[in-house]
Amino acid sequence: MNGQMRIGIFGGSFDPPHNGHLRVAIAAADELSLDKLFFVPALAPPHAISKTLTPPDIRMKMLRELSRRDERFYIDDYELRRRGPTYTYETIKRFRKRFPRAEVFFVLGSDSLADIPRWKKGAQLPDMCRFAVALRPQSGVAALIDKAVKLKVRPPAVSSTAIRRAAPFTGGFLSGKVPAAVARIILDNYLYVDEAVAAYLKKRLDNAKYRHTLGVAATAVALAAKHGADPRRARLAALIHDMGRVMPSAKYPSYLAPAPRPAGMPSAETAAANPFLLHSFVSARLAQKIFGIKDRVVLNAAAHHTLGCPSKSSTVYDDIIYVADAVAPDRRFQGVARLRREAFGDLSRAVFLCALMKLGYVLKKEKYLAPEGVAVYNSRLKKIKK
Ligand SMILES: [Fe+2]
Ligand SMILES: [Fe+2]
Incomplete structure (x- = not known):
């Protein structure tokens, strides 16, 4: 390694952040030898405008519990503070400016990767940073991941959507899917x-x-x-x-x-x-x-x-x-x-x-x-x- 700083950006709604995110984040930090990994919660993903997300302050609270797990983890709340949806290419540009000499990785699940062609300036993104992908079982996006770094980790079969839709909601459903502190925030605030x-x-x-x-x-x-x-x-x-x-x-x-x-x-x-x-x-x-x-x-x-x-x-x-x-x-x-x-x-x-x-x-x-x-x-x- 030539001493160049290595930065990871992990974007998403994180509504809620769960153990799958955590596994991927740890694997990305290890496998890509990252110095810092930034979770970048989106105010609202531009491609999912109609979704009602949990208020930013509560999502930040949950994410803080997750990022506590590793000293390489940070949270970048720029998109939440800016109070307007931000496109991924803007986020990457901002990080490249902030860390001009660093190698920048954009970490994501393979299901998000399939959406990239629909993102604004999606075609240019692979030239702005390197993608690091965690493949979910049964994802059918092999053609899109040629250029991406494939992480070895296999994320557990847990998704934010499944957590939000689970019913009945009480009982043990959340255990093993999100850290206990995140589960407490979800239940205390009647989230989802x-x-x-x-x-x-x-x-x-x-x-x-x-x-x-x-x-x-x-x-x-x-x-x-x-x-x-x-x-x-x-x-x-x-x-x-x-x-x-x-x-x-x-x-x-x-x-x-x-x-x-x-x-x-x-x-x-x-x-x-x-x-x-x-x-x-x-x-x-x-x-x-x-x-x-x-x-x-x-x-x-x-x-x-x-x-x-x-x-x-x-x-x-x-x-x-x-x-x-x-x-x-x-x-x-x-x-x-x-x-x-x-x-x-x-x-x-x-x-x-x-x-x-x-x-x-x-x-x-x-x-x-x-x-x-x-x-x-x-x-x-x-x-x-x-
Ligand atoms: Fe009624
Ligand atoms: Fe009624």
């Missing part, structure tokens, strides 16, 4: 639960109900942004709000019976007259059991979306999910446009109007009028008349 929930529902709900759920989620996120709530919590509550509909309503009473009665649950009389009203409480229970969601605010918001929550005990999330469910894009009833406008203006008034419309509908259909719904209406009336 929404993706796992969506995958679970897609399998079990009919298309119209599944699309309704996604519509409520999108509406809840928009309402959260408008009314100063956390869009991630609102989205999670919306995604679980109709989970109870994966089972027939005849099963609701027996499913809910063994555990203590949750606050706000309709009386036995109401439930007997209209068992469907229990579905939102089943949703909260299922979300807790299957996905380990413990956030009471999120669970309550889902549980209260049918009958509403009296103003004394409600949170902004209760109001958002209650209204989002009523004004989701698939809803078509007289007055929905007005309710939608109100939802993005005065949320309390929207909740009141929604309770009013629900009662009006029940009366018109000559159905059982749940006293719990009337109580919500009265408390909301009092609130807006104050």
